Amino acid sequence: MEGIEERGVKEVDYLAEERAGAQFHVHSMKIFLAGGQHEYEVSTRIANLVANDPVFAKEDRARISRKELYKNSLKKAGHAWKIILEKGLTEEESMRMRAFIDEPNYTDLHWGMFITALKGQATEEQQHKWLRQAYKLAIIGCYAQTELGHGSNVQGLETTATFDPSTDEFVLNSPTLTSTKWWPGGLGKASTHALVYARLITDSQDYGVHAFIAQIRSLDDHIPLPNVTVGDIGVKFGNGGYNSMDNGLLRFDHVRIPRENMLMKLARVTEQGKYERSNKPRQLGYGAMVYIRQGIVAEASVYLSRAVTIAVRYSAVRRQFGGKDDKAEVQVIDYRTQQHRLFPLLATAYAYRIVGFWMKWLYADVTERLNNNDFSNLPEVHACTAGLKSITTSVTADGIEQCRKLCGGHGYLCASGLPELYAAYVPACTYEGDNTILLLQVARFLLKTLTQVASGTKPVGTAAYLGNVQHLTSVNCEVSQGKDWLNPSVLLEAFEARSARMAVACAMHVAEAPDSELAFEELSPELVEAARAHCQLIVVSKFIEQAQKDLPGEGVKQQLEVLCNLYALSLLTTHSSDFLATGYLTGTQVSHAKDQQKALFSCVRPNAVALVDAFDHTDHYLGSALGRYDGDVYTHLYKGAWKDPLNESVVTEGYHEYLRPVLTQQLWGPTSKL
Ligand SMILES: CCCCCCCC/C=C\CCC/C=C/C(=O)SCCNC(=O)CCNC(=O)[C@H](O)C(C)(C)COP(=O)(O)OP(=O)(O)OC[C@H]1O[C@@H](n2cnc3c(N)ncnc32)[C@H](O)[C@@H]1OP(=O)(O)O
Ligand SMILES: Cc1cc2nc3c(=O)[nH]c(=O)nc-3n(C[C@H](O)[C@H](O)[C@H](O)COP(=O)(O)OP(=O)(O)OC[C@H]3O[C@@H](n4cnc5c(N)ncnc54)[C@H](O)[C@@H]3O)c2cc1C
Secondary structure, eight states, rough: HHHHHTTOTTTOOTTHHHTTTSSHHHHHHHHHTTHHHHHHHHHHHHHHHHHHHGGOOOOOTSSOOOHHHHHHHHHHHHHHHHHHHHHHHOOOHHHHHHHHTTTTOOOHHHHIIHHHHHHSSOOOHHHHHHHHHHHHSSOOOOEEBBBOSSSSGGGGOOOEEEETTTTTEEEEOOOOOSSEEEETOOOOTOOSEEEEEEEETTTTTTEEEEEEEEEOBTTTTBBBBBTTTEEEEOOSSSTTGGSSOEEEEEEEEEEEEEEEGBSSEEEOOOEEEEEEEOOOGGGGGHHHHHHHHHHHHHHHHHHHHHHHHHHHHHHOOOOOOOTTTTTHHHHHHHHHHHHHHHHHHHHHHHHHHHHHHHHHHHHHHHHHHHTTTTTTTHHHHHHHHHHHHHHHHHHHHHHHHHHHHHHHGGGGGGSSHHHHHHHHHGGGTTTOOOOHHHHHHHHHHHHHHHHHHHHHOOGGGGGEEEEEEEEHHTOOOOOGGGGGGGOOOHHHHHHHHHHHHHHHHHHHHHHHHSHHHHHHTTHHHHHHHHHHHHHHHHHHHHHHHHTTSOOSSHOOOOOOOHHHHHHHHHHHTTTTHHHHHSSSSSSHHHHHHHHHHHHHHHGGGGGGGHHTTTTTTHHHHHOOSSSSSSOOHHHHHHHHHHHHGGGSSSSSSTIIIIIHHTTGGGGOOOOOOO
């Protein structure tokens, strides 16, 4: 240890040379990636506020027990709330703070789902009653939809809410083991209230799943209310990760709640027990899921860019082989295979940032339309949020794991930050809808759209290209050399043709089958691929749109063009079998795409470190010895090892009980021989 302290390596920047070679204005790119000057300033201010507050330290997370981790997360959430109130932070600033604290906790579900669902499904009167308390955190709410027996199949939920007109109450009941609410975040230990999804029964008739507010814990001493059974569901995957969240279980034994606790904006039950629906689509009851799905899409780039930042910086610092004749060894980032695995992920992190911005716009747009009773683009928004949530989370989770491997052995250490990042992120592939289930929803939307096209309806928005289906299913790609692939309209047509052809092939198959539901199930693997192709097209098209716009800052537009081409060509070469099987591309055209992709790696290489710097992640947020801004990897890995509790004592605990008897062969008695 001493040797390293003496070297006085505090002010190093091992990546200075990399940064000096950047061919664009990094600060301008930072502003673009933040979403604008204002957003950049808010992010920088709040990131530093969190990084400099010792309560938000996170070094120990992978080492401490679940109980300590959970208690600490309560402390952090409480501290954050105090700061929000004391400093009068805006909603935007508070959301940024939540992100930089970087630890899932009950407030995610309270603000993200409980309040969102109240806003979408409660009447004004109900909102007045519940939101006032919820906004003050005088009550803590969770979103209790999933049960032990059903998550994906929401209509299969078993919890019942039976109306009793004699008392003007609903009786909440968990009739079976499988009806136990299971998974809701914040439910296990923190929530005082739950938004419970239950089958509404009145007048002996089952009207399907509706939302009800139930108080589950006392507001005086936090003890569960009578006939409510509630607790945590147990330790989850990985160290740290999502374990700071108290995902819970909940059972009701004939618990009575007032009739007004049913959220009544979309449907209501009268005092007499009569069920009445509003004329709004019942799918609005899924609104909180749509909201979080768009938020998850917008966040995917943040997680992927963290992993990519770590892997790029480390790959620039790490050297292996080739150190002959006094030359330094080769930086591993210069190996083609490393670039081939890493640079497409860098491009993807940029692509997802851009599609995340668009997703936010789309959500704002649909919200405004819904407020004006225009429900026309709800199916498209559902397909976009579901599909993009699916592909961005799957690619991001796999990308984090790929980045871990790109960091070799050191990536496997928690000090790299990558194991914990993966553990915290990977449930995003499951929560808010299993990713396969969500792609099947997109597939249904595509088949429906094609049916509408066949009957003369013009598709709009992200499905507009299907209006051009005749052309897309008959045209041939005209690429004859690598450079042709740099033409945005060539790229766009390739993705449109592939997606349209895959969807049409599925639609024809289903249409010709005697039982379309059975055919849908038989064809579901192909339908999932068709849906994925459609979603990839959305991302490619949004990236192309953005790359064509002028942006301030020297070289920024050029970098985005390079990354856009790289993103699209990496998808194309990875999924070349789709493009070939649909007959749109020839093998030679795919080879040209591969050659062009390689040429783009050379454009990215001198800018790689600057391109990840532009994501502007603080060292606190990255939490990685490998991804430090200064590149001082080895010092911090070494120092970090000495902080491990195992190294607190020179001779390990357990030596006398378990090691010494082995070493002195006393386990077998003094005369025993091996
Ligand atoms: C900015 C915010 C920052 C937040 C950032 C994140 C912070 C928090 C991070 C993490 C927190 C995670 C917490 C996790 C919470 C959860 O997991 S909550 C539980 C989520 N559960 C699910 O997602 C269940 C998935 N299942 C379903 O969605 C549905 O049941 C189904 C798969 C869609 C099945 O539907 P099915 O067809 O059986 O059902 P129906 O109800 O009959 O629907 C049919 C028609 O409705 C259309 N539909 C379906 N869903 C929607 C929707 N959401 N919106 C609009 N329309 C919808 C469907 O397409 C059918 O239409 P059609 O009849 O025209 O074909
Ligand atoms: C960390 C975490 C937090 C969560 N937080 C909440 C919360 O706050 N509130 C809440 O209510 N829920 C929450 N959930 C639950 C989550 O929403 C569900 O787990 C999720 O929707 C998936 O449902 P499932 O578990 O029923 O999976 P299943 O549907 O049982 O999936 C199992 C497998 O079956 C496949 N499958 C199922 N049906 C079909 C089909 N029709 N066709 C093809 N394949 C199929 C799936 O693709 C998957 O591979 C959370 C879950 C996790 C992991």
